[in-house]
Amino acid sequence: MESKLDIQKTVSGKKSVLVISGRLDANSTGHLDDTINALIREGIYDVELDLGQVVYLSSLGIRVLVSQYKNLSKIGGALNLAVMSDPVREVLRMVGMADMFQQKTVKVKAPEPASPTGRIEEGFRFERESSGNGPMTLLVHGHPEFTGKLVYTAEDNLLMTSERKTFALGLGAIGTGFEDCKSRYGEFLSLGEAITYMPADQTSIPDYALSSGQYVPEINALFAIKVKGDFTDRIIFEPAGGSLSITLHTLVDVLMRLTGYKKMALLMAAESDGLIGMRLRKSPVEDPSLLELPGLANNLFFTTEPAYSRMLTLSFGYFESGSIEKIAWLRPLESGSSTIGHLHTAVFPYQPLRKTKPDYGEIIHSLFGTSEVSDILHLINDTREINGLGDSRFKNGICWIGQIE
Numbered sequence: 001m002e003s004k005l006d007i008q009k010t011v012s013g014k015k016s017v018l019v020i021s022g023r024l025d026a027n028s029t030g031h032l033d034d035t036i037n038a039l040i041r042e043g044i045y046d047v048e049l050d051l052g053q054v055v056y057l058s059s060l061g062i063r064v065l066v067s068q069y070k071n072l073s074k075i076g077g078a079l080n081l082a083v084m085s086d087p088v089r090e091v092l093r094m095v096g097m098a099d100m101f102q103q104k105t106v107k108v109k110a111p112e113p114a115s116p117t118g119r120i121e122e123g124f125r126f127e128r129e130s131s132g133n134g135p136m137t138l139l140v141h142g143h144p145e146f147t148g149k150l151v152y153t154a155e156d157n158l159l160m161t162s163e164r165k166t167f168a169l170g171l172g173a174i175g176t177g178f179e180d181c182k183s184r185y186g187e188f189l190s191l192g193e194a195i196t197y198m199p200a201d202q203t204s205i206p207d208y209a210l211s212s213g214q215y216v217p218e219i220n221a222l223f224a225i226k227v228k229g230d231f232t233d234r235i236i237f238e239p240a241g242g243s244l245s246i247t248l249h250t251l252v253d254v255l256m257r258l259t260g261y262k263k264m265a266l267l268m269a270a271e272s273d274g275l276i277g278m279r280l281r282k283s284p285v286e287d288p289s290l291l292e293l294p295g296l297a298n299n300l301f302f303t304t305e306p307a308y309s310r311m312l313t314l315s316f317g318y319f320e321s322g323s324i325e326k327i328a329w330l331r332p333l334e335s336g337s338s339t340i341g342h343l344h345t346a347v348f349p350y351q352p353l354r355k356t357k358p359d360y361g362e363i364i365h366s367l368f369g370t371s372e373v374s375d376i377l378h379l380i381n382d383t384r385e386i387n388g389l390g391d392s393r394f395k396n397g398i399c400w401i402g403q404i405e
Contacts, residue, residue, distance in 0.1 A: 266315070278302045312347075
């Protein structure tokens with residue numbers, strides 16, 4: 001029996017059987033993880049594993065099995081170990097998991113095909129559900145112009161507390177006040193009861209906090225766009241047999257057409273097909289002229305190619321179309337576009353999204369409670385004629401939209 005991992009896949013309807021042989025160790029578990037993720041992306045949520053020819057199962061292999069078991073259970077699917085070799089059964093018995101993988105999850109119906117009420121735009125199907133809630137309120141704090149003449153003080157710092165119905169983006173830091181945070185102010189997201197930010201101290205390691213018990217996370221915001229209230233719409237989007245991914249500016253334009261809103265807040269959980277973005281490497285408190293030459297290249301990080309494809313993203317942004325009053329932070333989504341906006345994205349390792357009655361609070365708690373933030377980016381559209389990378393693209397996702405008056 002060979003020691004390398006081999007996977008033979010059989011698909012019948014919404015069920016797949018994977019016959020696996022070889023070793024499930026640190027060098028091969030990624031192959032199994034990717035195979036199951038690919039099935040989930042295809043809408044196959046009932047996965048049966050035949051491990052009768054597996055000669056070795058490592059701790060990392062067990063971790064992948066547990067992770068995929070939870071992923072599939074969460075979206076109403078099941079992972080079942082139909083056949084186990086003696087080495088696999090013995091390892092799972094010793095860690096107390098042999099029975100768990102042989103008890104099928106109580107299955108909820110998998111997401112139904114889109115109903116006739118869905119609309120197809122730009123090769124994607126959009127399913128909209130309106131809540132009837134009133135408009136959300138908007139607050140803009142700070143001076144984001146980076147003129148090189150501003151001197152930031154403690155009076156510019158706004159302490160913001162996380163709340164379930166409050167969402168914000170901007171430049172901020174987790175800490176005990178202006179003096180503690182002044183060298184670390186970077187891109188942040190406040191997403192209901194979770195807060196995450198990228199310290200602008202060149203560590204490139206995101207920090208984040210999640211509300212738990214009596215603990216309520218706070219962010220010191222130098223600049224912020226903040227909305228509060230109930231979202232007015234939920235829209236699920238996915239390919240409709242045409243395009244495999246959609247650009248951010250096209251997605252926003254479609255969402256505005258579908259809702260008819262001229263001003264909107266957008267919370268989105270989506271699978272990435274490549275992100276184009278930037279973030280600060282230096283706090284504007286340390287250097288208010290950080291966007292001026294000659295130090296510009298050293299003070300900013302730009303993606304050099306579409307990044308984080310096939311990862312899960314959690315984004316928040318604010319957008320306006322045809323507005324006369326301009327917020328300094330808002331930029332055209334595309335050259336010549338009348339739609340302007342600003343959006344920050346937190347990047348997570350891929351996991352499937354439950355699209356039957358999805359709740360943004362559950363998704364936020366699941367991601368911040370069980371996963372890790374890989375990066376935080378301010379998404380941009382790179383429209384340079386020769387070397388431009390274009391716009392960020394997304395494969396599918398769920399959008400919660402708030403109307404702003």
